[in-house]
Amino acid sequence: MYVQPYVFFNGRCEEALKYYGEKLGAEVVCQMRYKEAPPDAQGQLRAGMEDKIMHASIKLGSTVWMASDGHCDPNAGPMNGFSLSLTADDAASAEKYFNALAEGGRVTMPWQATFWSKGFGMVVDRFGLGWMVTVPED
Template sequence: MYVQPYVFFNGRCEEALKYYGEKLGAEVTFQMRYKDAPPDAQAQLRPGTEDKIMHAAIKLGSTVWMASDGHCDPDAAPMNGFSLSLTADDAASAEKYFNALADGGQVMMPFQATFWSKGFGMVVDRFGLGWMVTVPEE
């Protein structure tokens, strides 16, 4: 058994996946748009969402996680209650990833040495997704 994060970007999924690909090396391994799904009378699409991402699988390092545009609800609350934890191979990579995620986002805790790691920082990226970036102990 394993657990995979499934992140809903409320209409910004394609933009987020492109950004993570450019800045973190993430690779989209599968993607399906709402217009590619069979019609479902019980789940009507919001007009204008046909080209939004219904489901995507993303490989980031050795992890596969999933994402979607979700319902594209303009009144949806921001993401809350969780963060993704990114453990880099070394301090230079961790700081690079942290800075990329902080670009256009909000730093919650600057990337710095702590009593448990040579480098750790927390950030909410430009898409509202919380990240904890860390360097593993040697």
């Protein structure tokens, strides 16, 4: 098991990644924009979000961390938080961790298979810390 930071930049992700690349030598190893995701049956993408970064993985030294534009909430103000992304070794362990974190917390995305993973879910734990639990693809 390992835990990675997942930072939300509220619409400034591309700018931040460019800055970290120039100033710190960070390398974007994976990037997906919202327009590249399959259509969402639960709702339409808000206008102006198409070219925003849905997900990026960034290598900085020997660490790989993740980032996104998030929801681009105009009322959010500057950096409004982050989530920890816990990647488990297998689906059973991941679901176990997800359920443990959900005890006394609030599930924001139920545990489920997605187009990028056999299992993924999001939860704010009882202490107010956001977690994204996932299983890597084989």
